[in-house]
Amino acid sequence: MLVTTPAIVISALKYGEADLIAKCYTRSDGLKSYLLRRILKSKKGNLRTAMFQPAMQLEIVANHKNKGTLESIREAKVLHPYQSLHTDITKTSIVLFLSEIIRSSVMEEEENLPLYHFLEHAFLWLDHQERAANFHLLFLLELTKYLGFYPDSSHMDKEQFNLQTGQFEAHPDVYSISPANLSLLKELLKTKFDTLHTLKLNQQSRAAFMDMLLDYYHLHIQGFKKPKSLSVLTNLFN
Structure with missing residues (x-):
């Protein structure tokens, strides 16, 4: 099921050479884990590693299968750009x-x-x-x-x-x-x-x-x- 929802990044861990597994707390479905393929090496697309720092607030378009497995994110944008949270x-x-x-x-x-x-x-x-x-x-x-x-x-x-x-x-x-x-x-x-x-x-x-x-x-x-x-x-x- 394709879902558009605000989401707060909880953590992101490197998986393999180029992937991340990001845990996000979503407004629509609570805690979700996403596999972000090739994000560490990709220079195209709208998903960037910097988006998945802890506490980042995003709006994501995600595919939720709700089967207890890793989900996927198609699109993401920053909802609230922080002024000091990741620089102080x-x-x-x-x-x-x-x-x-x-x-x-x-x-x-x-x-x-x-x-x-x-x-x-x-x-x-x-x-x-x-x-x-x-x-x-x-x-x-x-x-x-x-x-x-x-x-x-x-x-x-x-x-x-x-x-x-x-x-x-x-x-x-x-x-x-x-x-x-x-x-x-x-x-x-x-x-x-x-x-x-x-x-x-x-x-x-x-x-x-x-x-x-x-x-x-x-x-x-x-x-x-x-x-x-x-x-x-x-x-x-x-």
Whole structure:
């Protein structure tokens, strides 16, 4: 079936001498994988390697067989040319890290408009910001809304947060988080991207909260793997 849809590039890996396998989150069908033949050597056609950098937002014309195999893209154009997302080293490192997270956590091959719009607007927002040090923390927390394990904030007055249950509780547990992470979690649950600049964190608290978030993902997503690019991100903010 021939489909025209907006799509956000998640990753692209070299396959053979001249091909790429690109994972994209499409507005029409969720996560899709595409085999881009000869794209690394072709000088003709409208498909270019630069289009398939992580977080690129495209409109594609694709052939979806929906049989669990690699699909194909006939045409593509950039929907939202970024100003800084792939030239600013901090933002580039954040995007690479988040693309790994998405690749390990988003599996559905079906339409999910709220998730698509979240990714679309989050990357556009990041592109237009001067400061981005805490963006990935709020992004990962917000992403859990669409993955099904967003923290239950109905009892935020309680003094413990259980990573396994995703709830605030009165009594400590083996899955309870540290007081510092608890305080930051409560603050982030009330923070929006547009007010993120008010959050002042040092490298130690940022790294500790990130480790806690990754533990949270690991507990709730089968087969979740810690991103290889985490060390790059940690060194960048050190």
